[in-house]
Amino acid sequence: MNDSYLPPSLTSDLISELIVSLDLPQPTSIEPLKVSAAFHSIYLIHFSATAAPDVSARSNPDGTITLVLRVSGSQLPSIKTRNEVGVMTWVRQNTHIPVPAIIRYDSTGDNVIKHEFTLLEKASGVSVDNVYHTLSEETRTKMVHQLVDYLIELHTHPWKDGYVGGLTLENGEIARGPPMEENFWQTLDLENYWSESTEMLESLNPLAPDGYPDYVSFIVDSMRCYIHAIQNHPSLESYRDLLPRMSKFVAIIQEPQIAKELNQVTYVLAHKDMHFANIMCDPDHPECPITAILDWEFSGIVAAPRWNPRRAFLWNYKETPEDKAEQTRMENIFESVFQEKGAESILEDAKLSPLQESMQIVVNHIRAIVEVCPRGQAKDRVASWRTTAEEGMKEFGA
Numbered sequence: 001m002n003d004s005y006l007p008p009s010l011t012s013d014l015i016s017e018l019i020v021s022l023d024l025p026q027p028t029s030i031e032p033l034k035v036s037a038a039f040h041s042i043y044l045i046h047f048s049a050t051a052a053p054d055v056s057a058r059s060n061p062d063g064t065i066t067l068v069l070r071v072s073g074s075q076l077p078s079i080k081t082r083n084e085v086g087v088m089t090w091v092r093q094n095t096h097i098p099v100p101a102i103i104r105y106d107s108t109g110d111n112v113i114k115h116e117f118t119l120l121e122k123a124s125g126v127s128v129d130n131v132y133h134t135l136s137e138e139t140r141t142k143m144v145h146q147l148v149d150y151l152i153e154l155h156t157h158p159w160k161d162g163y164v165g166g167l168t169l170e171n172g173e174i175a176r177g178p179p180m181e182e183n184f185w186q187t188l189d190l191e192n193y194w195s196e197s198t199e200m201l202e203s204l205n206p207l208a209p210d211g212y213p214d215y216v217s218f219i220v221d222s223m224r225c226y227i228h229a230i231q232n233h234p235s236l237e238s239y240r241d242l243l244p245r246m247s248k249f250v251a252i253i254q255e256p257q258i259a260k261e262l263n264q265v266t267y268v269l270a271h272k273d274m275h276f277a278n279i280m281c282d283p284d285h286p287e288c289p290i291t292a293i294l295d296w297e298f299s300g301i302v303a304a305p306r307w308n309p310r311r312a313f314l315w316n317y318k319e320t321p322e323d324k325a326e327q328t329r330m331e332n333i334f335e336s337v338f339q340e341k342g343a344e345s346i347l348e349d350a351k352l353s354p355l356q357e358s359m360q361i362v363v364n365h366i367r368a369i370v371e372v373c374p375r376g377q378a379k380d381r382v383a384s385w386r387t388t389a390e391e392g393m394k395e396f397g398a
Contacts, residue, residue, distance in 0.1 A: 006040070006041050007071050007072065007073050007074075007115050009032065009041065010041070010043070010071065010113055012029075012030040014112065015027075015030050015043060015069065015113065016030065017112045018111060018112040018113050018117075019119075021111070021112050022119070024047075024055070024103075024104075025051040025052070025053050026051065027045045027047055028046050028047060028051075029046045030043055030044070030045055030046070031043065031044040031046065039072060039073060039075060039080075039297065040070040040071060040072055040073070042069070042071075043071070044066055044067075044068060044069075044122065045067045045069055045119070046065075046066050047064060047065045047066070047067075048064055049062060049063030052065040053065060053067075053103075055067075055101075055103045055121075056101045056121070057101055057103060057121035057122070058121065058122075058124070066122045067103055067119055067120065067122060068119070068121070068122050068123075069117060069119050070117060070118045070120065071113065071115050071116075071117045072115060072116040072118075073115075074116075074187050074188075075186040075187060075188070076184065076186055076201065077116070077187065078107045078108065078116065079107075079168075079177065079178055079180070079207070080116075080180060080297050081105060081106075081107035081118065081297070082107045082166075082168040082169065083168060083177055083180045083297060083298075083299070083300065084118065084297035085102055085118065086166065086168040086174060086175070086177060087167050087269070087296045087297075087299045087300065088100075088102055088296050089167075089169060089174060090167055090174050090269065091269070091296070093174075094157055095153040095154065095157070096149075096153060097150045097154075097293055098290065098291055098292045098293060099292065099296070100120040100121040100122070100292055100294070101120065102118060102119070102120055102121075103119040103120060103121065104117075104118075104119040105118040105119065123280045123291055123292030123294065124280065124282060124291045124292070125280040125281050125282040125291040126280065126281065126282075126283075127276065127277050127279065127280055127281075127294075128143070128276035128277070128279045128280070128290075128316070129275070129276040129277040129317035129318070131281070132276055132316040134283065135281075135283060136286065138286060139286040140330065141333060141337075142287060142288070142289055143281065143290055144314070144334050144337050146288065146289070146290045147274075147290070147313075147314075148337045148338055148341060148343070150293070151307075152341065152343050152346065154268050154270070155266070155268050155343075155346045155349070157269065158266050158268060159267040159268070159269070159301050160267075162213055162214040162215075162267060163176065163211055163212070163213065163214075163267055163301050164179060164211055164213075164217070164218040164267070164300075164301060164302060164303065165177060165178055165179045165208070165210065165211015165212060165218075165300055166178055166179055166180050166211065166299070166300040167300070167301075176210045176211045177209070177210070177211065178206075178207040178208055178209055178210075178211060179206060179211060179300050180297065180298045180299070180300055181205075181298060182273070182298050182310075183367065184201070184204075184205040184207075185199075185201065185204040186201070190204075193374040193375060194233070196234075197232055197233075203225070203228060204229060205225055206218060206222045206224070206225055211300075211301070214259075215262060215263050215265050215303040215356075216253055216254065216259045216262050216263050219262075219359060219360075219363055220250055220254060222363060222367070223249070223363065223366070224250075225370075226246070226366050226367060226370045227243060227246055227247065227250075229370045229374075230370065231243065233370075233373070233374050235373040236369070236370065236373050236374070239369060242386070242389075242390070245390070245398045246366070246393070246398075248397075248398040249393045249396055249398035252396045252397060253359055253396065258396075261355055262355060264353065265303040265304055265305065265349070265356070266303075266304040266349040267301050267302065267303060267304065268301065268302065268304050268307060268349075269299065269300070269301050269302075270299060270301075270306070270308070271293065271299050272298055272299055272300070272302070272306075272307065272309055272312075273295065273298060273310060273312050274308075274312060275312040275313070275314075275317050276314070276315065276316045276317055277317040278293065278294045278295045279292075279294070280292040280293075304346075304349040304350050305349075305351060305352040305356065305360075306360075307350060308350075313331075313334075314327050314330040314331055314334060335347060358392050358396065359392075361388060361392045362389050362392035362396075365385040365388045365389040366385075366389050368382075368385050369386060
């Protein structure tokens, strides 16, 4: 649902000035990349072998070094960049998952280019979506084995005290931060769809600065945001008759016994958007093809059943029925590999109980209504979403 909020193109001279201001050598060349990213403009920063920066980045075969500059738009100021840096730092420190080293970053925009940015090591290889159709069945299966190992690692670091949110760095140490979701309202959304109001990101999104103590707490604050939106946006006026039921639903899921049952989940750090366009590989090394997992900005600690909310995992980023069928086939292989490795308990942790599923259905469909109506979208579907949400609330006695 998000619009593309990419920053304007930057000149090579301005980027060079930024690089030098970061106590790095003058680049030999700067190469803008044409990508489908909705949240960053991306540039390759090339350094000669004789003036390579002294950083924790692998060099090219000829001794040169290439870094990746990701310049962020102003979608979710500061917190998105800080979350990406916090999560990537945690992953590098606590797992064997290949993640590019962070060379420099700025989450303030108080710099030469006037934008937030991350400067990263360049991952080797190519994105899997670009070569997927050329990969052998053996290589595809090896990738699944690698991904299963990565997910097992993430699940062996459960956040046992209960926590839903992101991560950040404070004085170089990992700290809790607000959750990040791609479906959050963003800064230009306020201008484009909420211009008649004085709404802020915090009033429309569940953005508790230190995250939420458990699954239900996050759901409750999400519902607070949806109720607030329905109360205030003209396009949602016809849904205001639902507000008493929504408030009752929120009260019911917070009742101690019900909340206890709903909170029976494992908490894990999840990428949440691990499709094959975010996975780099080296097809010439079929035994260990994956070289990096990219784009962690919307990652965070979630209830384990929400680790793959968009069902993006193992998708080759193509929309045809054949490609969706291939994703389903790969998901079956994925489950088989988990069983081979004796890690079935992780698959069980990733399942919602019937009560949790009923709660999530309510929240998902109300969120969808609140998301599309101000944009004037999906007018042929919102009535059925309302019906589904009402049926779900009825199951809770609301």
